[in-house]
Amino acid sequence: MTSGTKTTRSRKVEEEEATESTTEQATKKPAAKKAPAKAPAKAKAAPKTAAKKATSDDDEELDDDVELDEADIDDTADEATDDDAEDAPAAAAAKKGDGEDDDEEEDGATKPAFSEPLPTGAIVISSSDEDDVPVYSTQITGATADPVKDYLKQIGKVPLLNAAEEVELAMRIEAGLFAEEKLSHMSAAEKSSQLGLDLQWVARDGQRAKSHLLGANLRLVVSLAKRYTGRGMQFLDLIQEGNLGLIRAVEKFDYTKGFKFSTYATWWIRQAITRAMADQARTIRIPVHMVEVINKLARVQRQMLQDLGREPTPEELSRELDMTPEKVIEVQKYGREPISLHTPLGEDGDSEFGDLIEDTEAVVPADAVGFTMLQRQLESLLDSLSEREAGVIRMRFGLGDGQPKTLDQIGDTFGVTRERIRQIESKTMAKLRHPSRSQSLRDYLE
Known part of the structure; x- marks a missing residue:
């Protein structure tokens, strides 16, 4: 068994030598030029290096290697049989690796070197032709130019909650608030006791439950904010104002009433959005109570326009709103939106609205x-x-x-x-x- 294995080994080494000699003559490349291989091809370069080393060794070193192999095979005959079966695919893989390495060396001047992905999901690409002065540019994977789309994708990862989960989170939030109240009246020594440590853990758990309940209902804010677009505020600003109302709803939610959290939070979200629109949407700020009167007048005016088929008069509006006609006219003036003097006019937009306004301070010829x-x-x-x-x-x-x-x-x-x-x-x-x-x-x- 040992002599047969030795003969097989010798024949295989001779075949590898002949293959390497033929490959070197065909490519006519010195072995020194193949040393600097690409970083991604390190795994493939290992068989090739071993093959080159085998061809460069003399016959005595090859015989020593064969003798070492014989000693290993003598220990376990079963392992020797397995090694013989695996030698043929390994030699074919080594030949294939040699061909791929040559292709990589030929194309290495044009392909950029990709490094491992960064923790943030970015890939650094070398855009320089010289190795000593690299110039890098970063590409962020998964990012888009639409911040709304990115935000919706982010909040969509949090699953929705059922009624039982909402009650559980609300109970944890309530316990956390109770623990924070107790900790506010405790001294430093009492906080370091076992009771104080337990209360601190409960308070932190309440904060985690609050964050979970907030994150699971951010999509509710988006659905409500869509109804108020086109009224003077950006969509993301409406979402942020609605999120403030959602935080207020989480703090005041009473799970013992038996209602779902979304039913309770809707009112707070709408209030936060409408208050923000009243304070920020107009160029000239109008008090909140007057904004409510303006909105009520606009609703009544639209309804009467549908019923009468014409614009209602101030007297008709005053009877519906229970106010004087003079007050109706005053409220209508408050509800007017200012217009920019630079508003383009005409189909081509070659003139501005300010061109039609008379300058009272200008001297008449x-x-x-x-x-x-x-x-x-x-x-x-x-x-x-x-x-x-x-x-x-x-x-x-x-x-x-x-x-x-x-x-x-x-x-x-x-x-x-x-x-x-x-x-x-x-x-x-x-x-x-x-x-x-x-x-x-x-x-x-x-």
């Missing part, structure tokens, strides 16, 4: 021309007066600097009393009222 002509007429009339009379009129009415002065100030300027200035003013105004002078100015009074 006709008025500017009329004012200029009036100034010229006044200057021509003042030139027909004496220097003192013209000076008194200019200072008295502020024609020069726009600052009218008192009689005392004018008297100090001319070195006379205020009475004298009053007389000069009266005499000059009589001259200006004469039809020969005033007729040219009457046209500007119309």
